[in-house]
Amino acid sequence: MELTELTQLVGIMVAGAASMRAAISVASFAGRRYQFARQEKKYVAEFRSATAGIFQSRQIQRQEVPLTWQGKRKFRVVNRVYENYQQDICSFYLEPNDGRSIPPFRPGQFLTFSVPVPGQAEPVTRCYSLSESPAAGGYYRVTVKRLAPPEGAPEGTPPGQSSDYFHTHLQPGSIVEAYAPSGSFCLDEHSGRPVVLIAGGVGITPIVSMLNSLIAARSRREIWLFYGVRNRAEHAMYTHLQQLAARVRNLRVVVAYSRPTNSCRHNVDYHLRGHITEQLLRPVLEGRDCEIYMCGPASMMRSLTAGFKNIGVPAENVRSEAFDPASVAPAETPVKAPEHNARQTFQIEFARSGKRVEWQSGDGSILELAMANGVKARCGCRQGVCGTCAIALKNGEVEYERTPEKTPAPGKCLPCVAQPQSDLVLDM
Ligand SMILES: Cc1cc2nc3c(=O)[nH]c(=O)nc-3n(C[C@H](O)[C@H](O)[C@H](O)COP(=O)(O)OP(=O)(O)OC[C@H]3O[C@@H](n4cnc5c(N)ncnc54)[C@H](O)[C@@H]3O)c2cc1C
Known part of the structure; x- marks a missing residue:
């Protein structure tokens, strides 16, 4: 089908969704009113008796479940499931190894893992979105794409460290360490507005958590899922999405294959x-x-961010998540123009490593400077989201390239999105 035909079809689907909503509400008002009144008493009685136990156990759960945890926590892999034909996307089901409950999270949030990659002196830190609805309860699920070396990379280029570790080493029974769920790319569960979910590639992971959450809540919102992948071999969660598209009447799924x-x-x-x-x-x-x-990927996020503007979508109606800093949508997280003179330089002292280096405009973030100079640094998202890189700022002032989502504690800074505004002494 050509794009123009599909656009027309999407238009028909929009009209269909509107008339369907009208029909549903008329039918529920006129047709079901009498029946409902007759059965109401019976339902209320049944509902009370069926839910009495649930409400009791929810109350107990609420008392037991801590809202979060501090530092790393051990999780046991209880299952792993490939999510596409190509078998480079795999879901890992995790239960807390301490046997205690896990706190709820918001659809769209992620876990930050500390991954003991063999051959690395320090664990690498990486974020993975929670890909199931919080309503699933009792376990967390993350879905990881194993990153192959980029096309055209020299022979011997290693695959992605953390994603390869997940795929190669994590089997049922394995232990992995994670920090508590975080992130503010979250579904507004209290809204009644139509919701348009857009995913590209492995960017489906937080989106499917949102979708599953809407469905678990029996939301009557109009839901659209636009999902772009290369082809069937890469298409993740194929059966699940097909089944939802067939079963959920307020959901429309549109899939685009680029190759x-x-x-x-x-x-x-x-x-x-x-x-x-x-x-x-x-x-x-x-x-x-x-x-x-x-x-989704950088190219999709950039072109659609411009597209929303052309369509007249208010910026506050759009929320996005970038898996790599290059995909951060410019309209959402504007990079601040450096306020200092372009030729200005600052002295940066990495106190813990005993290194002193010069920072110049164009050297990028403090984290980039540290890494380029062999200073050990813990980091996750590299875009001021996860807070993993927070370090003590012993002297001097920094400015942020983009406003961090996680405000650092007093006396600390997030070097992944910070640039110096003066000479600095950092606890790195
Ligand atoms: C908030 C958030 C949520 C995320 N959620 C998910 C998710 O749900 N699922 C998911 O799969 N990912 C997710 N990510 C991305 C994830 O965190 C990692 O960035 C991703 O898995 C890559 O990490 P890695 O350690 O495997 O790759 P890295 O080791 O960082 O390598 C990246 C790439 O560089 C290549 N490379 C390595 N060495 C060289 C070299 N010398 N020259 C050239 N190329 C080289 C590797 O082959 C690889 O392709 C998320 C990221 C964020 C910030």
Whole structure:
């Protein structure tokens, strides 16, 4: 199907969704009123008796479940499941090794892992989105794509350290350490507005957590999922998404394959050849007050961020998550223009490592400078989200390239998004 045809189809789906909502409300008001009144008493009695135990145990759970935990916590892998044909995306089901409850999280949040990569002196720190609805309860699920060396990289280039570790070493029974859920890319569960979920590649992980949460809550919101991948081999959570699309009447799923192969079935596996574009989204978004949640590669995030502006979507209606700093959508997290003179330089002392280096404009963040000079630094998201890199600022002042999502504690700074504003002494 061509893009124009699909755009028309999306338009028809929009109209269909509106008339469906109207029909549902008329039917529920007129047709079911009498029946409901008759059965109401019976239902109320049944509901009370069926839920009495649940409410009691929820109350107990509420007392037992701490809201978070400090530092690292050990988790046991209880299951692992490949999520695509290509078997480079795998879900890991984790239960706390201490046997205690796990705190709830918000759909869209992530865990930060400390990964003991063989051959590395220090564990590497990486974030992985929670990919299941919090309503699933009792376990956490993260879904990790094993990163192969980039196309054209010299022979011998290693795969991604952490993602390769997950795929190669984590089997049922393995232990992995994680920090508590965090992140502010979260579904607004109290809103009633239409929700438009947009995912590219492995960016489906937080999006599917949101989708599953909406469905677990039996939300009656109009839900759209636009999912872009290369082809069927890469298509993650295929069966799950197909089943939801068939079963949930207020959900519309549109899948775009950028590189379909001959075995990819058009209008079965995917609807559109190409990418998720402004043109495709326009009929759903134009003139409507929708909430948009987006996670995907840099190119998609950038072009759609510009597209939303063209369509007239208010910036506050769009929330996005970037898995790598290059994908941070410019409209959402503006990089501050350095306020200092372009030629100005500062002396940076990394006190713990006993190193003193010069920072100049163009050297990037303090974290980049530290790493380039062999200073050991713990970091996760590298975009001021996870807070893993927080260190004590012993002397001097920093400014932030973008406002950190996690405000550092007094006397600390987040070197991954900080640049010096004066000479500095840092506890690194
Ligand atoms: C908030 C957040 C949530 C996230 N959620 C998810 C998620 O749900 N699922 C998911 O899969 N990811 C997620 N990520 C991304 C994840 O955190 C990691 O960034 C990702 O797994 C890559 O880490 P790695 O250690 O495997 O790769 P790295 O070791 O960092 O390597 C990255 C790439 O560089 C290549 N490389 C290594 N050495 C060289 C070299 N010398 N020259 C050239 N190339 C080289 C590797 O082959 C690899 O392709 C998330 C990130 C954030 C910030």
